Amino acid sequence: MATPSRQKLFFFLFALGFLIAFIQVGLLSIAFHKLGLSPETGYTLLITSLFGSIVNLPLFRMRSERNAAIPPPPMLFPFRLTVPSNTHTVVAVNMGGCLIPIAFSLYLLINTAVTPLQATTAIAFVSLISYLSSRPIHGVGIGMPLLVAPLSAALVALGLNPEASAPLAYIGGTMGVLIGADLLRLKDIQHMGPPFAAIGGAGTFDGIFLTGIVAVLLA
Numbered sequence: 001m002a003t004p005s006r007q008k009l010f011f012f013l014f015a016l017g018f019l020i021a022f023i024q025v026g027l028l029s030i031a032f033h034k035l036g037l038s039p040e041t042g043y044t045l046l047i048t049s050l051f052g053s054i055v056n057l058p059l060f061r062m063r064s065e066r067n068a069a070i071p072p073p074p075m076l077f078p079f080r081l082t083v084p085s086n087t088h089t090v091v092a093v094n095m096g097g098c099l100i101p102i103a104f105s106l107y108l109l110i111n112t113a114v115t116p117l118q119a120t121t122a123i124a125f126v127s128l129i130s131y132l133s134s135r136p137i138h139g140v141g142i143g144m145p146l147l148v149a150p151l152s153a154a155l156v157a158l159g160l161n162p163e164a165s166a167p168l169a170y171i172g173g174t175m176g177v178l179i180g181a182d183l184l185r186l187k188d189i190q191h192m193g194p195p196f197a198a199i200g201g202a203g204t205f206d207g208i209f210l211t212g213i214v215a216v217l218l219a
Contacts, residue, residue, distance in 0.1 A: 031216045034166035036112065045104060046213075052096030056198045061088045064190055089189060090196045097200025097208050098182075101174040108167040118160045119171050125156045126176020127184070134181040136188040142181050149177045149211045154218035166216045173215035177208045 032042030064087055093099060109119055129152040134144035153173030157165040182199045189197045200208060 028213070031166075031213055034216050035108065035170065036167075045100070049096040049100045052100055053094060053201075055095040056092040056196075056201065057095065057099075058090055058092045059199075061090050062186075062190060063087060064089050064192075064194075089194055091186070091189075092196065092198045092201075094198045094200035097198075098178060099200075101178065101200070101208055101212065105171045105175055108171055112167040113164040114161060114168045114171065118168055119175075121160060122153065122156045122168055122172025123175045123179065126152050126172045127180035130177045130180025131184045132180075134185060136185065136192055138192060142185045142188065144177075144181050146210055147214070149173050149181075150214035150218060152176070153211060153215035157215070169215035169218065170212050173211040174208050177211050 028042065028046070029039055032039055035042070037045070105119075108114060109116065126149055130144060130149050133148045134142050137143045150169075150173055153169045153176060154165070156172055157169035161168050178200055
């Protein structure tokens, strides 16, 4: 989960550069093959996720427990200008970091040999790891080390279902980060008191985006 800022551009450019680098060395083709996707379908999925990261759909408002820092009103006009306090946070869902990974995870669950019990176990394991390794970062949102979730997802997928480890790693990795580093951290966002926060946004989009790719390659 993240608040909108100039760092969103940084994450977008970082993910784009990461994608281009992977294309150059052919690693994405390996990941697509493991997931049973054609190169065209795989690239469409990644490009859609990347550009979908700039789309946030508001869901609800929640009361902030601590007002965000706001500048004092100009002293030249003390009786004319007021600065409203921030008592609520608008919570949105990010298309590229939340909706698309959920949709693709459901597709993999239906069309591969991954069972609901295996998917639930993998998601629960990665969610716990993601929650324990993530931290609230003021001005960004929720951050976590990039390789923790992919490694966790790959290991649990190989242990649960070696024959379908790649799709299971994607499901467990992406959904685990989304739950553990976003949904379970809503109270931390509430304490930070930002005016806007996106589930699957810039602070964790890079984690979700990279987890899906790296976990598949490791599995």
